[in-house]
Amino acid sequence: MDANRTLLASLLTHQLSTIATLDAADRRAIETLPVRFRTIPERRDIFREGDKAVEACVVLSGWVCRYKIISGGRRQILSLHLPGDIPDLQGLTLEVMDHSLLALEETRCAFIPHEAMRGAADLSTGLGRALARRALIDASLFREWIVNVGRRPAYERTAHLFCEIYTRLRALGLTNGPSFPTPLTQIDVADATGLSPVHVNRILQQLRRGRLLSIKAKTAVIGDWEELQRVADFNPLYLHHLASDLAPAHGAA
Amino acid sequence: MDANRTLLASLLTHQLSTIATLDAADRRAIETLPVRFRTIPERRDIFREGDKAVEACVVLSGWVCRYKIISGGRRQILSLHLPGDIPDLQGLTLEVMDHSLLALEETRCAFIPHEAMRGAADLSTGLGRALARRALIDASLFREWIVNVGRRPAYERTAHLFCEIYTRLRALGLTNGPSFPTPLTQIDVADATGLSPVHVNRILQQLRRGRLLSIKAKTAVIGDWEELQRVADFNPLYLHHLASDLAPAHGAA
DNA sequence: CGACACATTGACCAGACTCAAAGCTAGTGG
DNA sequence: CCACTAGCTTTGAGTCTGGTCAATGTGTCG
Numbered sequence: 237m238d239a240n241r242t243l244l245a246s247l248l249t250h251q252l253s254t255i256a257t258l259d260a261a262d263r264r265a266i267e268t269l270p271v272r273f274r275t276i277p278e279r280r281d282i283f284r285e286g287d288k289a290v291e292a293c294v295v296l297s298g299w300v301c302r303y304k305i306i307s308g309g310r311r312q313i314l315s316l317h318l319p320g321d322i323p324d325l326q327g328l329t330l331e332v333m334d335h336s337l338l339a340l341e342e343t344r345c346a347f348i349p350h351e352a353m354r355g356a357a358d359l360s361t362g363l364g365r366a367l368a369r370r371a372l373i374d375a376s377l378f379r380e381w382i383v384n385v386g387r388r389p390a391y392e393r394t395a396h397l398f399c400e401i402y403t404r405l406r407a408l409g410l411t412n413g414p415s416f417p418t419p420l421t422q423i424d425v426a427d428a429t430g431l432s433p434v435h436v437n438r439i440l441q442q443l444r445r446g447r448l449l450s451i452k453a454k455t456a457v458i459g460d461w462e463e464l465q466r467v468a469d470f471n472p473l474y475l476h477h478l479a480s481d482l483a484p485a486h487g488a489a
Numbered sequence: 490m491d492a493n494r495t496l497l498a499s500l501l502t503h504q505l506s507t508i509a510t511l512d513a514a515d516r517r518a519i520e521t522l523p524v525r526f527r528t529i530p531e532r533r534d535i536f537r538e539g540d541k542a543v544e545a546c547v548v549l550s551g552w553v554c555r556y557k558i559i560s561g562g563r564r565q566i567l568s569l570h571l572p573g574d575i576p577d578l579q580g581l582t583l584e585v586m587d588h589s590l591l592a593l594e595e596t597r598c599a600f601i602p603h604e605a606m607r608g609a610a611d612l613s614t615g616l617g618r619a620l621a622r623r624a625l626i627d628a629s630l631f632r633e634w635i636v637n638v639g640r641r642p643a644y645e646r647t648a649h650l651f652c653e654i655y656t657r658l659r660a661l662g663l664t665n666g667p668s669f670p671t672p673l674t675q676i677d678v679a680d681a682t683g684l685s686p687v688h689v690n691r692i693l694q695q696l697r698r699g700r701l702l703s704i705k706a707k708t709a710v711i712g713d714w715e716e717l718q719r720v721a722d723f724n725p726l727y728l729h730h731l732a733s734d735l736a737p738a739h740g741a742a
Numbered sequence: 743c744g745a746c747a748c749a750t751t752g753a754c755c756a757g758a759c760t761c762a763a764a765g766c767t768a769g770t771g772g
Numbered sequence: 773c774c775a776c777t778a779g780c781t782t783t784g785a786g787t788c789t790g791g792t793c794a795a796t797g798t799g800t801c802g
Contacts, residue, residue, distance in 0.1 A: 286726075304636050307722040312636040326625045329618070334629050334727045365582070368621060371628065372579045376587050378631035383557050383565040385639040386683030390790070421748060430639030432791050437750060453799090469560040473539075474587045643758070674780060685759055690782060706767090 551596030
């Protein structure tokens with residue numbers, strides 16, 4: 237299965253080099269990481285709150301989310317992770333997981349022992365820096381999510397979520413012009429925005445009627461990108477260089 | 490002003506050693522950091538969204554918060570920072586600030602050039618690890634805030650905020666038994682919880698009537714710590730070792 | 743053809759917001 | 773020492789965004 241290794245190296249290198257400079261040694265360090273591949277079926281937890289993680293997980297394909305459940309059983313999604321992401325980077329340093337990780341659809345993942353990851357990061361300055369930087373960008377997204385959930389009304393809030401998703405996907409070349417595939421159900425959107433599923437349904441209808449965004453059959457289509465950003469008060473600064481600003485908006489994957 | 494240096498070293502060492510192991514060299518690295526001290530007056534911004542930071546700021550005394558303002562002018566507080574904290578750790582790696590930093594009261598800060606900080610972190614593994622870990626703990630607090638703001642009703646949400654504050658202050662020895670000083674206005678609490686000030690006022694009255702928590706003249710008193718945690722669904726796991734679990738609940742500062 | 747999960751609708755409810763007016767309190771200047 | 777101010781807290785009234793409950797569509801998969 238050398239295809240897996242190649243994919244892993246290419247995704248990691250691509251993702252990390254948009255946020256830090258990697259030299260040949262760094263790239264080699266990435267390519268020689270010991271790794272185990274696994275396919276996680278749709279809607280299966282990858283790890284749970286309280287688990288002790290010993291491996292880091294790199295998403296190769298599919299969407300993944302972090303979430304927490306509070307006492308009443310309500311779920312809050314904390315972040316979405318797309319191919320190339322390392323959703324449990326923090327697990328490298330913080331032994332016990334304070335949240336769970338879920339595959340939103342069938343997902344291909346690479347698992348790298350923490351020991352090896354830490355070793356590689358210590359040896360290869362570029363890799364270490366890139367990982368640290370990536371972790372800090374994650375934190376920046378969390379901050380924006382706090383603002384989104386704390387201060388934006390439902391319509392704006394939902395629009396903002398999709399602005400982020402579209403921008404990140406586009407940077408990864410996973411969009412088809414204005415449209416992209418998404419495994420999110422309205423329930424997922426509700427849990428990511430802190431709204432109720434019923435209300436999300438109504439907000440999505442509003443966005444559709446306004447021709448800003450429409451989702452059907454697991455495919456989202458941005459109807460008016462400018463207006464969607466305006467409504468959402470979307471400022472991609474918080475993505476730092478996650479979204480290479482200059483990525484072309486078009487061009488099939 | 491050697492007292493400043495001593496305070497800085499002691500706060501930093503204390504804070505970082507609760508979350509990572511520091512050897513003599515690490516401590517020396519901390520003690521020899523080049524540093525500039527400054528007093529920030531009450532309600533003054535320390536830096537603003539969009540600024541390029543070249544120094545890291547360590548809080549010596551006073552409370553500080555990070556916040557963002559959205560287009561309508563609404564403010565969301567993202568985190569609170571207490572003595573010993575480095576509220577802009579992320580600035581070390583992410584050049585442009587995606588949020589602002591405000592002194593909630595008169596605050597004494599130490600400023601350390603990023604260059605020096607990075608150098609020290611590179612040389613002293615312990616320090617580097619501790620800083621990275623601290624940054625990841627910050628991210629963990631952000632995640633919990635997303636949950637708080639996204640999924641908890643106002644009463645529980647407000648209770649949770651104060652559970653976090655009390656736990657962190659206690660770990661720093663800044664509580665007097667069940668009570669502690671706080672510079673937070675009800676407006677600040679509103680902006681930290683995503684509520685309106687009027688509603689916060691009513692919730693605080695409820696907490697007071699229930700004898701869980703009462704705030705008067707910038708002093709908060711926990712009336713029933715067990716119950717407050719229960720109501721808030723507070724699980725200090727997410728603070729990782731920020732709150733040395735075994736810190737005594739009592740003993741004057 | 744069910745079964746199941748998700749999307750949609752309608753009716754109703756409530757938690758939280760807005761607006762507006764008073765109280766407080768601490769600091770300021772006369 | 774006291775009015776005056778500014779900022780914060782408190783209260784009341786009315787509204788509305790978003791939640792709940794429950795039923796009905798719709799689509800996919802075995």
